Amino acid sequence: MDADLDLRKLRYFLAVAEHLHFGRAATELRIAQPVLSRQIRALERELGTQLLHRNQRHTALTAAGEQLRADGTVLLARANALRRRVLDTARGGARTFRLGFMPGLTVTAEVRALREANPGLEVEVVRTGWDDQTEMIRDGRVDASYVRLPLDPRDLALEPLFDEPRVVVVPADHRLAGKQRVSIHDLADEHLLQDPEAVPEWRDVAAEMRAGERLPERSVRTVEEKLEYVAAGRGVVVLPLSTALFYSRPDVRHSVIADIGPNRVCVAWAADSHSDLVRQLTAIAHRLHPEPPTDDR
Incomplete structure (x- = not known):
C-alpha cells in the first residue's frame, strides 16, 4: 500500500545517515535515542524496505538508504524553501x-x-x-x-x-612563484588544499603521474584558511582569478593555469x-x- 513520506521521519533519517550513529543523531535532533530508533523503523515499514544495516557497533546505509539520502536531502531542502516562501507571502509578500x-x-x-x-x-x-x-x-x-x-x-x-581564468596560488618563495603562466602538469606533485573534485584536471593528472600513491585529502573550508596554509608552505590552491585578486597578499603569488578551462x-x-x-x-x-x-x- 502506498504511503505518504513523513518529512519529520525523513529529517530523522537524514541525521542518522550523516552521522551513521544513532546516539550522535539523537543528540543533534534533541530527542531520545529509543524514540529515534522507533521512528527509523517506522519509516522503513512505511517505505517497505530496509534503509540501514545496524548492530551494536556499526551503522551503514543500504543501497535504498543511499538513494533516500541523495534524493531526500533535496526534497527536505525544497520543503523548507516552500515554507519560507509561504510565510513571506503571508506577511504581505x-x-x-x-x-x-x-x-x-x-x-x-x-x-x-x-x-x-x-x-x-x-x-x-x-x-x-x-x-x-x-x-x-x-x-x-x-x-x-x-x-x-x-x-x-x-x-x-x-x-x-x-x-574567468583559473590560477594556482603558491607561497612567495615557491619554485613557480613569479611565473605568469603554468601548466596543470607542473602541479601534479603539489599538495592541493581543496577537494580534488573541484579541480578535476589536477585530480586526473595527479592520479596518472602518481599511480599507486594515495592523493592528499586535506580540504580547507574558507579562502582565508586556504591562503594561510599556502603562505605557510603547506600546499597550493586553485582559485578563479577574481578571487585571487580580491584576497591578494604579499606572502603568496598566483599564476594562470594555461591548459585548463575557465x-x-x-x-x-x-x-x-x-x-x-x-x-x-x-x-x-x-x-x-x-x-x-x-x-x-
Whole structure:
C-alpha cells in the first residue's frame, strides 16, 4: 500500500545517515535515542524496505538508504524553501530578497539596482562557499545566488554570466612563484588544499603521474584558511582569478593555469521559483556584470 513520506521521519533519517550513529543523531535532533530508533523503523515499514544495516557497533546505509539520502536531502531542502516562501507571502509578500555570492564576486551594483526598481524592498547579501552554494538556494536561505561551476544542478535554474581564468596560488618563495603562466602538469606533485573534485584536471593528472600513491585529502573550508596554509608552505590552491585578486597578499603569488578551462559564473535560483525579483536580477546581472578579469602583470 502506498504511503505518504513523513518529512519529520525523513529529517530523522537524514541525521542518522550523516552521522551513521544513532546516539550522535539523537543528540543533534534533541530527542531520545529509543524514540529515534522507533521512528527509523517506522519509516522503513512505511517505505517497505530496509534503509540501514545496524548492530551494536556499526551503522551503514543500504543501497535504498543511499538513494533516500541523495534524493531526500533535496526534497527536505525544497520543503523548507516552500515554507519560507509561504510565510513571506503571508506577511504581505516578499519584501526581503536574499542574494548569495561566492568569494571574489561583488554584488553591490545589483543590490542597488534591485532596491531602486522596488522601493521598500530590503535586499540582504549572504556569502556562500563551495560546500553550500547550492544548498542555500535549495533550502531557501537565499532567493538567488551568484555561483561558480562546477556544481550539482538538480532542481536549479542557471543563467551563465561570464568565464574567468583559473590560477594556482603558491607561497612567495615557491619554485613557480613569479611565473605568469603554468601548466596543470607542473602541479601534479603539489599538495592541493581543496577537494580534488573541484579541480578535476589536477585530480586526473595527479592520479596518472602518481599511480599507486594515495592523493592528499586535506580540504580547507574558507579562502582565508586556504591562503594561510599556502603562505605557510603547506600546499597550493586553485582559485578563479577574481578571487585571487580580491584576497591578494604579499606572502603568496598566483599564476594562470594555461591548459585548463575557465571558471564559469552564473546566477542560480530554484527551478520552481516564479519570483519576479529573480527575473529582474538576471536582467540586471546581464546589464551590469563586469568584463572577465584579466591578469595585467
